[in-house]
Amino acid sequence: MPKFRKKTKKPRRAMTEMSTAEAAVATLIAHGLDTVYALPGIHNDHLFDAFQGASENLRVVHTRHEQGAAYMALGAALATGKPQTYTVVPGPGLLNSGAALLTAYGMNAPVLAIIGQIPAAAIGKGHGHLHEIRDQAGIVARLVDHASFIRDPAEASAKVARAIQSMSHRRPGPAAIECPIDVWGKRALVPSIATPAAPPPPKIDSDKVRAAAKILGKAGRVLIVAGGGAEDASPEITLLSDILQAPVLGYRRGRGVLDSRDPLSVTLPLGRELWAEADAVLAVGTRLLNPITQWGIDKTLHIVRVDADPEEPARISKPKVALVGDAAPILRALIDELVRFNIGRTPRRDELLERQAKLRQRLAKLAPQLAFLEAIRAELPEDGIYVDEVTQIGFAARLAFPVYKPRTFLSPGYQDNLGWGYATALGAQHARNDVPVLSINGDGGFLYTGNELATALRHNIPLVAIVFVDGAFGNVRRIQQEEFGNRLIACDLANPDFVKYAESFGAAGRRARGPDELRVALRESIARREPTLIEVPVGAMPSPWEFIMMSRARGK
Numbered sequence: 080m081p082k083f084r085k086k087t088k089k090p091r092r093a094m095t096e097m098s099t100a101e102a103a104v105a106t107l108i109a110h111g112l113d114t115v116y117a118l119p120g121i122h123n124d125h126l127f128d129a130f131q132g133a134s135e136n137l138r139v140v141h142t143r144h145e146q147g148a149a150y151m152a153l154g155a156a157l158a159t160g161k162p163q164t165y166t167v168v169p170g171p172g173l174l175n176s177g178a179a180l181l182t183a184y185g186m187n188a189p190v191l192a193i194i195g196q197i198p199a200a201a202i203g204k205g206h207g208h209l210h211e212i213r214d215q216a217g218i219v220a221r222l223v224d225h226a227s228f229i230r231d232p233a234e235a236s237a238k239v240a241r242a243i244q245s246m247s248h249r250r251p252g253p254a255a256i257e258c259p260i261d262v263w264g265k266r267a268l269v270p271s272i273a274t275p276a277a278p279p280p281p282k283i284d285s286d287k288v289r290a291a292a293k294i295l296g297k298a299g300r301v302l303i304v305a306g307g308g309a310e311d312a313s314p315e316i317t318l319l320s321d322i323l324q325a326p327v328l329g330y331r332r333g334r335g336v337l338d339s340r341d342p343l344s345v346t347l348p349l350g351r352e353l354w355a356e357a358d359a360v361l362a363v364g365t366r367l368l369n370p371i372t373q374w375g376i377d378k379t380l381h382i383v384r385v386d387a388d389p390e391e392p393a394r395i396s397k398p399k400v401a402l403v404g405d406a407a408p409i410l411r412a413l414i415d416e417l418v419r420f421n422i423g424r425t426p427r428r429d430e431l432l433e434r435q436a437k438l439r440q441r442l443a444k445l446a447p448q449l450a451f452l453e454a455i456r457a458e459l460p461e462d463g464i465y466v467d468e469v470t471q472i473g474f475a476a477r478l479a480f481p482v483y484k485p486r487t488f489l490s491p492g493y494q495d496n497l498g499w500g501y502a503t504a505l506g507a508q509h510a511r512n513d514v515p516v517l518s519i520n521g522d523g524g525f526l527y528t529g530n531e532l533a534t535a536l537r538h539n540i541p542l543v544a545i546v547f548v549d550g551a552f553g554n555v556r557r558i559q560q561e562e563f564g565n566r567l568i569a570c571d572l573a574n575p576d577f578v579k580y581a582e583s584f585g586a587a588g589r590r591a592r593g594p595d596e597l598r599v600a601l602r603e604s605i606a607r608r609e610p611t612l613i614e615v616p617v618g619a620m621p622s623p624w625e626f627i628m629m630s631r632a633r634g635k
């Protein structure tokens with residue numbers, strides 16, 4: 080007998096006439112994005128026209144170089160933890176933004192790059208169209224995990240929505256969309272605008288959680304290592320640290336996950352000592368590259384890893400247990416399980432207080448850097464955001480600057496790319512107008528994006544930047560002095576007068592000689608809330624490297 084099939088009518092979806100650009104912009108807004116960091120050009124004219132039409136809901140912050148736009152989006156993403164976007168023309172525009180996109184990838188930051196393209200029919204033909212670059216899609220695909228290409232208005236909304244969702248799905252990270260010059264303006268009936276999809280409920284493997292709890296519950300000396308993936312699990316890690324009396328190591332993005340005022344919050348030098356003594360490690364949202372490869376592992380060190388990316392935990396060395404997913408719900412399940420172990424740990428507060436004091440004595444070698452950092456910490460409010468650079472003050476800050484909360488210490492991750500600082504801080508300050516942001520720079524790094532002072536003025540972004548001026552790529556210079564018999568090359572710099580430089584843009588320019596003057600300048604500048612540059616003349620500074628690149632502590 081033939082089966083009776085009920086005819087089900089597909090619900091008709093409302094169709095509206097829109098351009099590709101309008102559908103893309105409406106989708107950005109529907110997903111809560113309210114700013115586009117941008118540098119325009121003919122390939123994206125229709126896109127900018129759609130921005131113009133949506134200006135009540137979406138601000139365009141235009142910069143003076145594409146790296147500025149991309150770093151601003153990165154800074155905004157890091158400071159808020161929310162998706163951000165930037166847009167550039169193809170070819171040179173894309174490449175100019177490349178270092179920032181690479182850094183976003185390294186830092187798992189949700190930054191959406193919207194990139195123009197040459198006419199659709201000409202792609203791959205090598206005719207030499209304006210801004211043409213061979214295999215742009217291939218280049219983009221190597222910079223992000225999710226890349227797509229919009230061919231017509233009907234698919235624009237779904238593709239933009241998928242790109243945004245991809246940035247927070249599983250391991251977060253940047254995404255990219257290309258759209259050709261002759262597609263942005265195309266009009267057609269398009270399906271309704273895609274809205275945010277609810278995130279899938281966390282899947283927690285309770286057997287693995289139990290196995291992890293067993294390891295950590297039985298261990299005598301646990302060390303927690305927090306990376307960028309732990310930023311949203313600060314309460315859970317704080318509680319776990321207390322239950323297990325486990326110190327928490329943070330270096331760059333993990334700083335502040337456990338408040339630095341807690342003596343169990345440690346940075347690299349103490350972290351290495353504790354790694355050497357630990358019988359178990361709980362590593363949350365970190366690659367764990369340096370501890371495993373520099374400090375070493377052996378059979379007596381039992382490692383439990385929590386990571387959003389299923390491939391990450393075993394990349395260098397297989398852990399005892401890998402828990403895959405968002406850190407916070409997994410750690411809550413782990414806490415519930417650990418309670419059963421009825422752990423009564425000897426409090427380690429006094430021990431760690433003593434060890435921190437000893438470390439401070441050792442770090443006194445970095446006195447010039449530490450005096451400046453003390454001045455900065457004294458004036459930067461608790462919620463204020465410190466944006467790091469690859470500079471002497473920056474290296475010392477990673478070791479010794481007290482950080483009270485996640486997302487208040489932005490440091491460039493494993494790319495450690497000189498020059499990211501000023502524009503990234505500008506994006507952070509733009510997105511977090513409610514708190515002061517400080518950009519810390521060397522004279523070498525600052526001039527990579529110092530031109531964005533013009534953006535600070537144009538968009539009224541009250542960022543305060545400090546530039547430590549030693550007239551050199553100081554780090555390079557010291558290495559040449561100490562390790563290459565003072566054979567100096569390519570390290571001395573001709574500098575502008577930074578105060579006049581800032582003033583020429585219309586920003587406030589100040590000079591502070593020494594930490595005391597810096598404190599006063601910072602207090603006044605933070606209170607005034609206007610684009611400011613504080614130049615701090617300095618001499619050569621002592622090397623921090625013995626506290627960062629450390630020798631093996633266990634294993635072969």
Ligand SMILES: Cc1ncc(C[n+]2csc(CCOP(=O)(O)OP(=O)(O)O)c2C)c(N)n1
Pocket residue numbers: 469470471472495496497498520521522523524525547549551552553554555
């Ligand atoms: C993109 C990039 N290029 C080059 C380097 C190598 N590098 C590391 S530190 C440094 C010098 C930094 O000079 P400056 O900003 O003045 O800071 P200082 O060391 O003088 O405090 C250089 C060139 C880098 N880390 N990133």
Ligand SMILES: [Mg+2]
Pocket residue numbers: 521522523547548549550551552553
């Ligand atoms: Mg310098």
